Amino acid sequence: MRRALFDSLQAARAAKRPVAVVTRLTDGAQALIDEAGAEGDAVPEAVVAAARQALRDDAARVVEHAGERWFLHPHNPPLRLIIVGAVHIAQGLAAMAPLLGFAVTVIDPRRFFATSERFPTVTLDDRWPDEAMAALAPDRRSAVVTLTHDPKLDDPALDAALRTEAFYIGALGSRRTHAARLARLAALGHAPETLARIRGPVGLAIEAVTAPEIALAILAEIVAVRRGAALVARAPAEAAA
Amino acid sequence: MTEETEDVLAIAGRWVAEGETVALATVVETWGSSPRPPGSRLAITASGRLAGSVSGGCIEGAVAEAARAVMASGRPQLLTFGVTNERAWEVGLACGGTVTVFVEKLA
Numbered sequence: 001m002r003r004a005l006f007d008s009l010q011a012a013r014a015a016k017r018p019v020a021v022v023t024r025l026t027d028g029a030q031a032l033i034d035e036a037g038a039e040g041d042a043v044p045e046a047v048v049a050a051a052r053q054a055l056r057d058d059a060a061r062v063v064e065h066a067g068e069r070w071f072l073h074p075h076n077p078p079l080r081l082i083i084v085g086a087v088h089i090a091q092g093l094a095a096m097a098p099l100l101g102f103a104v105t106v107i108d109p110r111r112f113f114a115t116s117e118r119f120p121t122v123t124l125d126d127r128w129p130d131e132a133m134a135a136l137a138p139d140r141r142s143a144v145v146t147l148t149h150d151p152k153l154d155d156p157a158l159d160a161a162l163r164t165e166a167f168y169i170g171a172l173g174s175r176r177t178h179a180a181r182l183a184r185l186a187a188l189g190h191a192p193e194t195l196a197r198i199r200g201p202v203g204l205a206i207e208a209v210t211a212p213e214i215a216l217a218i219l220a221e222i223v224a225v226r227r228g229a230a231l232v233a234r235a236p237a238e239a240a241a
Numbered sequence: 242m243t244e245e246t247e248d249v250l251a252i253a254g255r256w257v258a259e260g261e262t263v264a265l266a267t268v269v270e271t272w273g274s275s276p277r278p279p280g281s282r283l284a285i286t287a288s289g290r291l292a293g294s295v296s297g298g299c300i301e302g303a304v305a306e307a308a309r310a311v312m313a314s315g316r317p318q319l320l321t322f323g324v325t326n327e328r329a330w331e332v333g334l335a336c337g338g339t340v341t342v343f344v345e346k347l348a
Contacts, residue, residue, distance in 0.1 A: 001265060001345055001346075001347055001348075002348060003257070003347070003348060006250075006253075006254065006257075006347060009250070010250060010251070010254055013250070023269075023343060023345075025269065025319050025343060027317070028316075028317035028343075028345055059279075060269075060278070060279035060280035061279060062269055062270050062279075062341075071267070071269040071279075071343060073267065073279075073280050074280075
């Protein structure tokens with residue numbers, strides 16, 4: 001890879017701008033493709049279109065065009081994990097999630113909890129969850145987890161999350177707490193199939209006890225949902241329960 | 242899709258800034274069981290530093306050897322390792338899969 005192209009790639013990654021590296025495997029001809037344009041060597045239009053599709057699919061692949069093979073290598077911004085509640089479980093999530101490729105933001109307007117001493121490595125957002133969620137705008141590469149147990153904080157976050165394409169929405173709380181929560185969110189106008197997107201009780205059933213174990217269960221569930229693992233596929237009846 | 246615990250490109254960039262000669266190896270295709278998905282990267286310097294991976298450790302040695310030739314010539318190489326390739330037995334792709342790796346100089 002030429003240095004100029006490498007620098008452009010790194011600049012795009014630093015700016016969290018999706019960009020694909022396209023390489024002709026026969027000779028190493030190379031270009032950067034984003035939604036708006038291209039930089040580098042000439043690339044056939046069909047390959048440019050395929051690179052943009054690879055970006056949307058977030059999947060690296062080889063395509064053949066006019067007898068030549070091209071490698072399409074998308075570089076999307078990091079996955080995001082948005083946590084509501086700067087509680088002990090959030091500390092475990094903040095420590096583990098970056099290893100799995102997530103950039104972590106912790107929302108908590110309670111300054112007593114949300115200190116950089118407790119969360120040295122994450123972005124802290126001390127706005128109220130409705131305001132913070134509107135600003136953060138979770139997308140289909142985002143996971144949202146509420147941990148406060150306080151409906152004043154959790155409910156507005158979940159209400160907002162359900163109006164986004166977030167690929168994972170989880171809410172800490174017992175089955176009873178969760179049922180009450182679903183009733184409140186239904187009163188806000190969310191349909192049962194929308195509410196079924198919320199994973200609650202949150203996390204895979206690994207009999208987690210300590211805060212880091214619960215964080216592990218939550219992250220395992222997030223990975224399982226993202227990768228389409230069979231163990232998290234739920235029957236509609238169960239999801240609606 | 243290939244979130245990494247280490248930012249291989251950032252490390253490669255630092256090495257270049259330090260004056261190292263650097264090659265990048267990238268998994269472009271896999272068949273059967275193979276430990277690292279397409280897009281996985283290994284950065285190698287002429288002085289022998291490594292970051293990232295293109296397999297579970299089975300083929301890194303052979304890729305590093307090819308990378309030395311790529312760094313010397315400046316010409317990229319496309320390498321294939323797998324059970325149909327005698328070379329694979331030598332370097333031991335024990336998982337039984339096949340993997341294609343593109344090796345290029347960062348110039």
